[in-house]
Structures are given as structure tokens and as C-alpha cells.
Amino acid sequence: MSSRLLRIAVAAVIVAGGAGSVTSLAQQAKAPPGGIDTKAPRALIMDAGENLVLFEKDPDTLMVPASMSKLMTLAVVFRELRAGRLKLDDEFKVSEHAWRTGGAPSGTSAMFAPLNTMVKVSDLIQGVTVQSANDGAIILAEGISGTEEEFAKEMTKYAREIGLEQSTFANATGLPVEGHLMTARELGMIARYLITHYPDYYEYFGLHEFKYREKFTFRNRNPLVFDPELAADGLKTGFVKESGYGLTASAKQGDQRLIVVVAGLATPKEREAEAKRLLQWGFKNFKQFRLFDAGEKVSDALVWGGTSHYVPLVGEGDINILLPSAATGAVNATIHYEGPIKAPIKKGAQLATLRITSAESQATNEMPLYAGEDIERSNFLMRGLDSLGCLAFCWIL
Missing domain, CATH: 3.40.710.10 (DD-peptidase/beta-lactamase superfamily)
Structure with missing residues (x-):
């Protein structure tokens, strides 16, 4: 799957993206359907680099x-x-x-x-x-x-x-x-x-x-830090009678780092086996795809009261997404921001969130977007015209 195919699919949806409140990745991410299950009553596996949850099981119950x-x-x-x-x-x-x-x-x-x-x-x-x-x-x-x-x-x-x-x-x-x-x-x-x-x-x-x-x-x-094939490099075990056996661990293979959490297991062996299995599944079934290079414009956001009606949105460095290894390239993407954005706007200010979901997975990639250039405040007359445009056309320009 080429990054160019992905980029075309994403851009077509981004153009139609509108203003809205940003929802956290923690609220959006779901397990890939039919992906994997675990004996652990509570579990989670996430990609640390992309801040993306790949699998979760009762992740929000206090324990x-x-x-x-x-x-x-x-x-x-x-x-x-x-x-x-x-x-x-x-x-x-x-x-x-x-x-x-x-x-x-x-x-x-x-x-x-x-x-x-x-x-x-x-x-x-x-x-x-x-x-x-x-x-x-x-x-x-x-x-x-x-x-x-x-x-x-x-x-x-x-x-x-x-x-x-x-x-x-x-x-x-x-x-x-x-x-x-x-x-x-x-x-x-x-x-x-x-x-x-x-x-x-x-x-x-x-x-x-x-x-x-x-x-x-x-x-x-x-125990995972002693497994050379897994390449786990740390974090923490836990056990008391009230909690059962738990483990929060991380491993890095190539450029990809995963974090796993399992909790409530019956034995230390189960704890080790379930954490290892989830990490192996994550490394095998997901990989990164490049969408936009560093500094490349993703889309534009509407501006009120500025010397330009639009501000270009860019990522912080390259924009990569994490998709199932066998993904076809079919993705849904939207940009979420509270808008129109009031000028002045400083280059580098965080303005929006790019949210992308693969057709092969319910897991949601979320990435912050930033102002690609400075937008100065316009004069009184232009701000008045912007206000009229907002009232008359709801900023669908």
C-alpha cells in the first residue's frame, strides 16, 4: 500500500471536515474486530509512538x-x-x-x-x-x-x-x-x-x-525484560491479593514501541504469557504508513478577523498513521477544531486534531495539527465583513 494512495483518500475527506470539539484518543479507540482476546479481566495494548490504542478490555474500571x-x-x-x-x-x-x-x-x-x-x-x-x-x-x-x-x-x-x-x-x-x-x-x-x-x-x-x-x-x-526476541525494556509488575497479578510493560522493535497492560490474572505465569502474547500480536498485525512529510500542508482551517480567510495546518514533523498490516488503504479522516479560528494566529500554535480510522480497524489515529504560518489581525472593516459572512453562510466558504 503506497502512502500516495493513503494521502488521496485522506485528503478527500479532510476537505469536507468541519469544526467540532476534539475527543480524546482514550475515548475513541476500540479493539480491532476479531483481533484478539485475553484471559486478563482488564487489558490494553497501545502504540506509544502514535499514541494509539490497538486493543482494550474493560480499560476504564477503577481497580x-x-x-x-x-x-x-x-x-x-x-x-x-x-x-x-x-x-x-x-x-x-x-x-x-x-x-x-x-x-x-x-x-x-x-x-x-x-x-x-x-x-x-x-x-x-x-x-x-x-x-x-x-x-x-x-x-x-x-x-x-x-x-x-x-x-x-x-x-x-x-x-x-x-x-x-x-x-x-x-x-x-x-x-x-x-x-x-x-x-x-x-x-x-x-x-x-x-x-x-x-x-x-x-x-x-x-x-x-x-x-x-x-x-x-x-x-x-x-520477566519480559529477559526475553531477547520480544525486546521488552521495562516498567512494572504488581500483585496483592486484592488485585491479582498485573504487569505494565513496554517493548520496542525497530521504530515501533508498544505498551501493554494486563491486570487481574490468577498466576505469575498467566501474567507473563498474556502480556507477551498481546505484544507479539501488536507487532505482527500493525505497522506505520506515511501520510504527510514534515512541513507539508494537510489542509486549511477557517479564520475570522485575519489577513487571510484560511490558515494552513501542518503536523509536527512527519505524519504517520498506524494501520493493520494487511490494510487496503480505505480510511475515514476528519479535522476537528473550534472555528472559525480568531486571528491573530502564531505559526506553530496547536489548532486542530486530525482523526483517521481505517476500514479494517476501529482503532483511531489522532494527531495534533499546527498553524503553518502567522496570520495577522485584519482591520475593523474586514472583521465586520467576516462577521457578516459567518452569520450569512456559517463559514462554508
Whole structure:
């Protein structure tokens, strides 16, 4: 299938596209009909590069996330590192709360940091990513926010800022407590956020082992990182009695990166097998197709009160879409924006969303579109004529 055939099909529909509110990918994406199913009660697989959900199963029901919620814990830690408020060689003290609740006496996953000792931030991060150390998570939380409770509030606040609308956090560990809940979709979203926004720290998730105090060697609890054919490189397992076995994982083959979430499984073997099967299915059945080159005009949006009635819309770099490997090229495409768009308009301003759905899949590709040039504000007379045109013709020009 040539990109030229795709481009013609898309352009014919885009020209007819009108104004409208933008709906999030999370609300639009559905599973390809007859594609695949899973034993997991809740699951999701998405393409990280295209931000496209390929398969989902009960993805929006709040659930106990167990240690998979440590992804949000680490998002806060990485934010503090990026901002310079925290350094990898900083040291935090092991409090009695951290030791009793998440350390050796707790009987939960721990890095066994001794009470009242000082531990480097870099070691604590590895303890969390490799060993899923509850003591490590609490020590980080207390070191950053003073108390685990205050840190959990910061987790929820940060989650809202980056688009996680349902998740709420009551601790740094994922140990069962009222009000500590996430969805499969939002686990996928935070995984993608970590990969795209904190690439310098993402490598911690793929470490095969972590040696601590010359006494312990912890092996990564994510079994997929040891599978060379799959090329998985990280993220987080989870288990408590209330949640069953879960895994949020990512793998990259060539230029394509997929994220998988499975939750509520009965055994560790099921968790590994279902996550691996979903990733293999995604890599086998979907691939990228080029629609527009970087800087190439996709279409125009209507402008009110500007020196031009139209502003060209372009993507950020190349515009690729993800389609089933056997796709014929039949696609439906629309541009969604609130319009007409009021001038002045700055080049590079995000104005619209390009939404494309393949006939072979219900999964929806969504990509932001930006102003391709500056549009200055017109004079009073021209703005008056624009207003009359809008009233008389509803801007179908």
C-alpha cells in the first residue's frame, strides 16, 4: 500500500471536515474486530509512538493497581530530578515507618534498607524499579515530601496535570488502602509519559539486576525484560491479593514501541504469557504508513478577523498513521477544531486534531495539527465583513 494512495483518500475527506470539539484518543479507540482476546479481566495494548490504542478490555474500571502504581511514584521522583530539586547522589534516611511498613518486618517486597541508615536516591530508584521495594518507595516519598501521605497527594495532583483523570493515590507503594485506585488505560498513559518525558531515567526499568550493600542481588521482577526476541525494556509488575497479578510493560522493535497492560490474572505465569502474547500480536498485525512529510500542508482551517480567510495546518514533523498490516488503504479522516479560528494566529500554535480510522480497524489515529504560518489581525472593516459572512453562510466558504 503506497502512502500516495493513503494521502488521496485522506485528503478527500479532510476537505469536507468541519469544526467540532476534539475527543480524546482514550475515548475513541476500540479493539480491532476479531483481533484478539485475553484471559486478563482488564487489558490494553497501545502504540506509544502514535499514541494509539490497538486493543482494550474493560480499560476504564477503577481497580487496585498494586505495585504498578509505583510508576506514578517514580514520575514524581523523576520530575524532581529533572527540576534539579533532587540529585541521584542525595541520601535519604530510613525511617521507622518506611522500615516497618515496607521493609524487612513487613513481609512485602523490599530492598531491606536498615533502619536509620542513609540510602542514595539512585539506589532507591533501582530498588523500586528492579525489586519493587516498598521500603524504597516510602523512603523516597518521605525524603521528597516529608511524609508518605503528603507525597501521595502530590502523586494525585501530578496525575491530574498530565491527564490521568480517574487515578487517586493514598500511598507511594501500592499496598492496599482505601482510595488507592487506577485504571488499565491510565497505567498505559503513565507508562507512555515516563517513556516520552523521562527518557534519561527510563533505563532504570530495564535493568536486569540491582546489587545492594554487597549483600543482596535483586533480579528484575518483570520477566519480559529477559526475553531477547520480544525486546521488552521495562516498567512494572504488581500483585496483592486484592488485585491479582498485573504487569505494565513496554517493548520496542525497530521504530515501533508498544505498551501493554494486563491486570487481574490468577498466576505469575498467566501474567507473563498474556502480556507477551498481546505484544507479539501488536507487532505482527500493525505497522506505520506515511501520510504527510514534515512541513507539508494537510489542509486549511477557517479564520475570522485575519489577513487571510484560511490558515494552513501542518503536523509536527512527519505524519504517520498506524494501520493493520494487511490494510487496503480505505480510511475515514476528519479535522476537528473550534472555528472559525480568531486571528491573530502564531505559526506553530496547536489548532486542530486530525482523526483517521481505517476500514479494517476501529482503532483511531489522532494527531495534533499546527498553524503553518502567522496570520495577522485584519482591520475593523474586514472583521465586520467576516462577521457578516459567518452569520450569512456559517463559514462554508
